[in-house]
Amino acid sequence: RKEVEQDPGPFNVPEGATVAFNCTYSNSASQSFFWYRQDCRKEPKLLMSVYSSGNEDGRFTAQLNRASQYISLLIRDSKLSDSATYLCVVISHGNQFYFGTGTSLTVIP
Amino acid sequence: ETGVTQTPRHLVMGMTNKKSLKCEQHLGHNAMYWYKQSAKKPLELMFVYSLEERVENNSVPSRFSPECPNSSHLFLHLHTLQPEDSALYLCASSQDSGVGQPQHFGDGTRLSIL
Numbered sequence: 001r002k003e004v005e006q007d008p009g010p011f012n013v014p015e016g017a018t019v020a021f022n023c024t025y026s027n028s029a030s031q032s033f034f035w036y037r038q039d040c041r042k043e044p045k046l047l048m049s050v051y052s053s054g055n056e057d058g059r060f061t062a063q064l065n066r067a068s069q070y071i072s073l074l075i076r077d078s079k080l081s082d083s084a085t086y087l088c089v090v091i092s093h094g095n096q097f098y099f100g101t102g103t104s105l106t107v108i109p
Numbered sequence: 110e111t112g113v114t115q116t117p118r119h120l121v122m123g124m125t126n127k128k129s130l131k132c133e134q135h136l137g138h139n140a141m142y143w144y145k146q147s148a149k150k151p152l153e154l155m156f157v158y159s160l161e162e163r164v165e166n167n168s169v170p171s172r173f174s175p176e177c178p179n180s181s182h183l184f185l186h187l188h189t190l191q192p193e194d195s196a197l198y199l200c201a202s203s204q205d206s207g208v209g210q211p212q213h214f215g216d217g218t219r220l221s222i223l
Contacts (some may be wrong), residue, residue: 101149
């Protein structure tokens, strides 16, 4: 079983829509979680950390569900510039970083 | 503008060549990483350096040889690579290698092996 699994998509949504991605992880002892954004042929960039209490940054909300072992990213009022691949990252014991394969989002005018 | 710079951006080499990838971070971080990103696959961690000491080597073939002369610079020396080594090689840094530290990535070097 993979350490981290994401639905690769693609997700094609109209501007202004709300879209959510989930990412499941297999190691219940995982300690830290992040969402990264990667534009085509560019490096991954940190989007936000994910905390147990959930956290929000503008139109983006990240949540962690330890019981079901998944993290989520919600994007409200989608913009064309949100089109990218969204990578979830799970850090397990020993500071092992595990990246998902990414979920592709295209926001359509 | 990224605080982690990688050179070259693109590299094409034959299987018998020797080349090096360079990474420099301007963030004052103490940990640096090399990743490989192949199409349709998740990022694969190759090496981790903390305070210039290698702390992680994820079963990477010996044809990849890292070097970390100081906490700001990281090299990946390449020798006798195979076609399946063609990929995007990403360097990252973090404040330290402790748990929960987010990593900041460079633009990557896109490597093609002929």
